Amino acid sequence: MKRRTILTGVSLAASILVSGCGMIDNAADNFVGVIQQTKRESEDWDYGFKIAYKEVKSSYDGNKTFSNPENDYSKGELFEGKYAVLMMDDAETASALYRTISRNADARIADLEKTTLEVTKQARAAYEDAIDNDRPFIGPYYYYENVNVIRADDTLVSTTTTIDEFYGGPHDNIVQYGCTYDTRTGEELRIGDVLKCSEDELRRILAEELYATEEDENQFMNLDNTLSHYKFEPVSSYTSDDENAELPYNWYFAGDGLHFIFNVYELTSYNYGASDVVLGYDEYESVIDEKYIPAADSYYVTSHTVYAGSDKPDENGITLDFIADIKNSGIMVDYYYVHQKDGKAFIYVVLPEEDESYKLFVYEVTDGNPRPVSIRTCERSAEELKDGYTAYPAYAFWGRDLMGR
Known part of the structure; x- marks a missing residue:
């Protein structure tokens, strides 16, 4: 199966690069040439994204006090949070995708303002x-979220939103949601739009993949019944009538395939965590519509997360233990795999500095043995928006960032 050109991103830390990058190593010119070629191949897809953040905090302003100050675990703080909203460069106002993402951003900002008041x-x-019952207050309550552009090309844009929230109780709750847009029309794609299989076949595939990850026989109890509630076009959502509830699939496209996310409690207990089922492009090419499978004879970039110093080959067959030379072992590191039409391949690792600048380490890995190519330093820039939000570039096209545009 021929794959289409893709450009992907995972963590915000790795995806926030900005214009004004300065060269440290003259050899970097070689890599910039690579990016220029990629840019020319992808001239019809040149959108830039940005993530807008807002930090919030609220404190208790009433007149009640704890008789035992040690019961006030939060020291008077009630709620704190960091919101994240996906936006696009203002230069793209003519595109349908810009209009959709802007409309969604406005709605999201309004919802988050309500969240602050309600939580x-x-x-409080x-x-x-x-205070009234002379017991501890476990707080503050919090809500933190992050938005990532996972894959972007001339066919689709896939993003994920990850939320870590705590509203009292024994533990926090971490959830992830995917969203995928049609690049041309700006419409949000539905799962039925990207698959060639029936609902029954999809449920069978998901069950097989989930059972293959089962830790013990109690993990996926009543799985078939639970999956039966997921629909391509649900007419209802979570209700008190669990037997008749119809639920939407939670999914997104990445470099390795189509991901289905089942958050904690959706399929199993909290102790087992969330379930991430990946339908690989090659393994499930008869299931995923060919339109959404990236082509192998094109330029493409995929993103990966590894432990610095790992001596195990990754899915590209590359051993990345050399990363320990630029980052302490045991630290999670995001890197990007860049493949050219001529067969040459590169990886680049982006590491944040204490002053909020970033260093980009580039290696050629065509033969599977990493060879240093260049090091770049990039400054992080910010754009102050209304309502207390600050936006940072999060480009899906690395060509802009590496070429300083």
Whole structure:
């Protein structure tokens, strides 16, 4: 199966590069040439993305006090959070994709403002209840989220939103949601749009993949019944009538295939965590519509996360233990795999500095043995927006960043 050109990103730390990058190594010119070729091949896809952040915090301003100050675990803080919203460069206002993402961003910002008010009210009530009943207040409550552009090309844009939230109770809750847009029309794609199989066949595949990861016989109890509630076109969502509830699939496209995410409690107990089922492009080429499978004879970039110093080959057959030379072993590192039409391949690792600049380490890995090519330093820039949001570039096309545009 021929794969289409793709450019992907995983962590925000690795994807926030900005213009004004300065060369440290003259050999970097060689790599910039690579990116220029990629840019020319992808001239019809030149959109830039940015992530807008806002930090919020609320404190107790009432007149009640703890008789035992040690019960105030939060020291008077009720709620804190960091919101993240996907946006696009203003230069893209004419595109349908820009209009869709901007409309979604406005709606998301409005929802997050409501979240602040609602959670603060909830935390305040719990705080005063703890005072009244002479027991500890476990806080502050919090809500942190991150948005990542996972894959972007001339066919689709796939993103994920990861949320870590705590509203009291024994533990926090971490969830992830995917969203995929049609690049040309700007419409959000539905799971039925990208598959060639029936709903029954998809449920069978997902069950097989989930059982293959089973840690013990109790992990996926009643799995078939649970999966039966997931629909291509659900007409209802979570309701008190669990037997008749119809649920949407949670999915996105990445470099390795089509991901289905089942967050904690959706299929199994909290102790087992979330389930991530990947339908690989090669393994499931008869299931995924060919339009959405990236081509092998094109330029493409995929993203990966590894432990610095790992001596195990990754999915590209490359051993990345050399990363320990630029980052302490045991630290999670994001890197990008860049493949050219002529067969040459590169990886580049982006590491943040204490002053918020970034260093880009480039290696050629065509023969599987990493060879240093260049090092670059890039400054991180910010754009102040209304309502307390600050935006940072998160380009899906690395050509802009590496060429300083």
